[in-house]
Amino acid sequence: MSTKYGTIIKDGLWENNGVLCQLLGMCPTMAMTTSATNGFGMGVATMLVMAASNFFVALFRNYITNEVRIPVYILIVAAMVTLVDLTCNAWMHELYKVLGLFIPLIVSNCLPLGRLEVFASREPVIPSFMDGLFMGAGFTLALTVIGAMREISGSGTLFADANLLLGPAFKVLETRIFPEDAAVLMMILPPGGFLATGLLIAAKRKLDLAMGKQIQMGGAHSVG
Amino acid sequence: MSYNSNKPTYVHAMILAAFSAGFGSLLAFTDLFTDEPIKQRRIEDLQNSLVQVLPPAIYDNNPALDTFMVPGEDGKERKVYRATKEGKVTGVAYETYGQGYAGQIKIIMGVDPQGKILGVRAVQHKETPGLGDKIEPKKGPWILQFNGLSIDNPPPNMWKVKKDGGKFDQFSGATITPRAVVTGIRKGLEFFSANKPQLLEVR
Amino acid sequence: MSVSIEKSGPFGHAQSSVSKTMSTVLVALLPATLFNVWLFGWPALLMFLITVGACIAFEAGCLAWQDRPVKSALFDGSATLTGWLLAMSLPPWTPWWIGVLGAFLAIVLAKHIYGGLGQNVFNPAMVGRVGLLVSFPVQMTAFVPPKPLFTDGAPSLIDSLGMVFGGGLSNMDSISAASALGHIKTELTKGVPVSESLPQVFDLTSMLTGMHIGSFGETSAILILLGGLFLIWRGVISWHTPVGLMGTLFVCAQISHMAAPERFASGTFHLLAGATFLGAFFIATDYVTSPISKKGQLVYGMGCGFLIWVIRCFAGYPEGVAFAVLLMNALTPVIDHHVRPRTFGRNSKGEPLSVKGDGK
Structure with a gap:
């Protein structure tokens, strides 16, 4: 049993990473990674939604008929998103002010829906929950790294406003790497999202090659 | 997943309905619990932005809740937040707008009974990062220079950026944004002079 | 045949x-x-x-x-x-x-x-x-x-x-x-009509010779034109892209100028200002990123010209040559797909030409 969880964790974080391998969830990846903090916040919100919706779909998987499965999945994802949205607004308001506009967009993210279809509709509750959690963690990891790449080059800082997201104690994380005047603004504008994501995918493949792994080319079928 | 395609349609409909009802009530409960805190947060947000333009020392009421409407020169009603101390009006805050490089710039400003600016903040804008966004106090002290000024200080014809022959600095590379903010503030002050009795009336 | x-x-x-x-x-x-x-x-x-x-x-x-x-x-x-x-x-x-x-x-x-x-x-x-x-x-x-x-x-x-x-x-x-295009755009946001701001920056001789404000290599219309004509004469580029670009830009600008002179600058100004000539002869004609066929190049040039006019008149930036060329670069495969030259030995619909003596 432990090998199975090991695979789930490894797949989610690296081998089958939602952003870097499946190329799913490109919309939040581009829109929310203008800073490492924003990427991290968006990733965590998505992770919560994914873990919860995987859990519910796995729980009810024997009652969901094939014909209505897609509406039911979307219903469950939308409910979880609204739950996160309301909770954030009420009790994590500073975070909500940063992410508020983008939390509803998680519904249109293909990654949660993809995991429901591929994993949670076939597997028991606990592995499904784990899959949602670690796919979400891998998503968070990718978004944070892309956010960091864009933030360093585009505004010259790293983890700016981390205190708004994580509490005043995290003010120490905020670092200025070079003065704002020298920052390449393009990187925090939309083209920077594509550049950083592309470079990160290339770097991951290079790393995989260096570790002697086979690379499967053109694995992505949908982008959303 | 079991293969169910032989079931009659109403079964699928019932399944969908059951899920909708279940998750719908879950959301209804969440809404019930979060409604009050969310309203509270909204008032706090408003208070936070009002504190920047109305110094807390000058009032003993809650300006976020003490509001009334005044018709502006364009016929539209403007919401005015009032600060009072011991029954006397000590300041008013209201919104004004400037046409920026990339759409409207929403400005909130506080003015004391003599018509002097207590504080100005651009609360919503889409100006270019690194260029036009120097109107934010986080990015520079530019917006603070308006404190203490009024419609006659500097004289009305100097309420312009330097490039247009006025008193206020533009930023290097960006003239449109500061011009929009200066114009917005000037209009805001004109609104104050035009409606002074109404704004300062005690009620 | x-x-x-x-x-x-x-x-x-x-x-x-x-x-x-x-x-x-x-x-x-x-x-x-x-x-x-x-x-x-x-x-x-x-x-x-x-x-x-x-x-x-x-x-x-x-x-x-x-x-x-x-x-x-x-x-x-x-x-x-x-x-x-x-x-x-x-x-x-x-x-x-x-x-x-x-x-x-x-x-x-x-x-x-x-x-x-x-x-x-x-x-x-x-x-x-x-x-x-x-x-x-x-x-x-x-x-x-x-x-x-x-x-x-x-x-x-x-x-x-x-x-x-x-x-x-x-x-x-x-x-x-400010460059001439920049000046007009800024004045327009201040409410000064083009008909007033244009004469302040538009001087035909200086714009032709190049004695005016602009990017390092774009100011001298005459010298760039000479270079461009040299390239056409040597057969390095064909006339299609430059003519398509400049013609469309001129026509769009001139029509809008005649309809509303206080809002739009004239066609001559648009041709001589900014990087129009440099773009038309040297940038849009890049072999790698422009269509292969002559007809395609004409379409491509016209697209560039139209976009330059749109960006200069309605967008946030005063100059649009670089943006227009990049946007049309993205369309180049589409143009190449739709505007195909006649295959040798076939007519324009792709049917084989009848050859004398093959029995027809």
Whole structure:
């Protein structure tokens, strides 16, 4: 049993990473990674939604008929998103002010829906929950790294406003790497999202090659 | 997943309905619990932005809740937040707008009974990062220079950026944004002079 | 119609190669470049050398990293041309790092990530320029009025070195001025109609000769036109793209100008202002990123011209040549797909031509 969880964790974080391998969830990846903090916040919100919706779909998987499965999945994802949205607004308001506009967009993210279809509709509750959690963690990891790449080059800082997201104690994380005047603004504008994501995918493949792994080319079928 | 395609349609409909009802009530409960805190947060947000333009020392009421409407020169009603101390009006805050490089710039400003600016903040804008966004106090002290000024200080014809022959600095590379903010503030002050009795009336 | 069937071969060698084409283009650019070096002085020359040098260095670095032959590819002149065009589209007095960063964007991001010469979708020099413009709007719009070499007020070589490699110019704000297109756009946002602001900047002689404010290589309409005509005469480019571009831009601008002269500048102004000529003859005609067929090039040029007009008149930026060329680059495969030349031996619908004596 432990090998199975090991695979789930490894797949989610690296081998089958939602952003870097499946190329799913490109919309939040581009829109929310203008800073490492924003990427991290968006990733965590998505992770919560994914873990919860995987859990519910796995729980009810024997009652969901094939014909209505897609509406039911979307219903469950939308409910979880609204739950996160309301909770954030009420009790994590500073975070909500940063992410508020983008939390509803998680519904249109293909990654949660993809995991429901591929994993949670076939597997028991606990592995499904784990899959949602670690796919979400891998998503968070990718978004944070892309956010960091864009933030360093585009505004010259790293983890700016981390205190708004994580509490005043995290003010120490905020670092200025070079003065704002020298920052390449393009990187925090939309083209920077594509550049950083592309470079990160290339770097991951290079790393995989260096570790002697086979690379499967053109694995992505949908982008959303 | 079991293969169910032989079931009659109403079964699928019932399944969908059951899920909708279940998750719908879950959301209804969440809404019930979060409604009050969310309203509270909204008032706090408003208070936070009002504190920047109305110094807390000058009032003993809650300006976020003490509001009334005044018709502006364009016929539209403007919401005015009032600060009072011991029954006397000590300041008013209201919104004004400037046409920026990339759409409207929403400005909130506080003015004391003599018509002097207590504080100005651009609360919503889409100006270019690194260029036009120097109107934010986080990015520079530019917006603070308006404190203490009024419609006659500097004289009305100097309420312009330097490039247009006025008193206020533009930023290097960006003239449109500061011009929009200066114009917005000037209009805001004109609104104050035009409606002074109404704004300062005690009620 | 008769088609005589030839035996295979003998094949002659067409006297063209990448390096030959590139060097012809460089020769065509030379007069305008020399003139503008004189016009904007030492800082401009330094910026030009830095940008071209950085492009060559990045090209060599990328080739070496990919284990591809460095020397032969380096001397085909394509990196030199990219750097040259990039430098011509930058403001004349810029700090050194603008040129180096632009070269990085052009050569590494726009060219080698796509697979090197011939594989890139977008014009490398324009990717460099647009990337810089979006990232550093202050430096990229800091134009200076002409200060010809060896005249009063022109910076000496020593001053220029300090300007380009030091911390830039401290009083840049006071000497920098807006380009003609920029001036009209700013005045328009202030509510000054074009009919008032245009005469302040529009002087036909200075715009033809190049004695006006603009990017390093774009000011002299006559010299660029001469270079362009030279390229057409040598058969390096065909007339389709430049004529399509300039014709459409002129017609759009002129019609709108006649309808509302207080809002739109005239066609002549749009042709002579900004980078229209440079774009029409040297940038939009890039072999790699423009359509193959002559008809396709005409469509492509017209698209560029229309977009330049739209961007200049309605968008946030005053100049639109670089953006328009990049947008049309993206459409090039579509144009190539729809506007196909007639296949040899077939009619325009793709059916085989009837050959005399095949029984029909």
